[in-house]
Amino acid sequence: MRITYLFDPLCGWCYGAGPMLERLAGLGEVTIEPVPTGLFSGDGARPMDRDFAAYAWQNDQRIARLTGQIFSASYREEVLGAVGDMFDSAPATLGIVAVGLVSPQRQLEALKVLQHARYVGGRNHAEPAAVAVTLDGAGFSDAAQRLRAPDDELLGAYRSRIAAAREDMARIGAQGVPTLLAGEGAQRRMLHSSALFGSFDTMVAQLRAA
DSSP states (O other): OOOEEEEEETHHHHHTTTHHHHHHHTEEEEEEEEEEOTTTTTGEEEEEHHHHHHHHHHHHHHHHHHHHOOOOHIIIIIIITTTSEEEEHHHHHHHHHHHHHHOOOGGHHHHHHHHHHHHTTOOOOOHHHHHHHHHHHTTTTTHHHHHHHHOOHHHHHHHHHHHHHHHHHHHHHHOSSSSEEEGGGGGGEEEGGGGSOHHHHHHHHHHHHO
């Protein structure tokens, strides 16, 4: 079973879906293709301010209650409290694309590393240099090096992957992330994101039926 996983590394709900996605990846019959959408980059990026931080923290607490994922005090202080910094997923997305170029099978691992560093460790990934430090410390040295000096191949891969993801979202009518698509090519079918926050067995059954 082939699954396309549409996500954004700064999406709290994507972080909340992490444990369910990890269980899904552990099924021998499943191949997951992580596809970054750039939802919070470009026009979707914005400066961090107190109102947005309060809204994000309230939403994060809902995710924590539903999934058990940790949103730490360090995250609240160092990330949401960084008023004036950009809420921009481009640096983290570029890091994952860099991992995709050198170790494509480790992209979900890299996403988990970046999410944990942000939501538990309180590391602000507003700049590529901060993302590179996180990746370097987790054994993604080659990707971190590419991120420190992005070349045309990396930037081109970033643009093409974002464009392909947005085409997929438009085609299937997806309104946000996380989103799962089951199947291959034009035959792929969308699974409602709520499936990632319910029964694992029910989700698997829905994917098999898609």
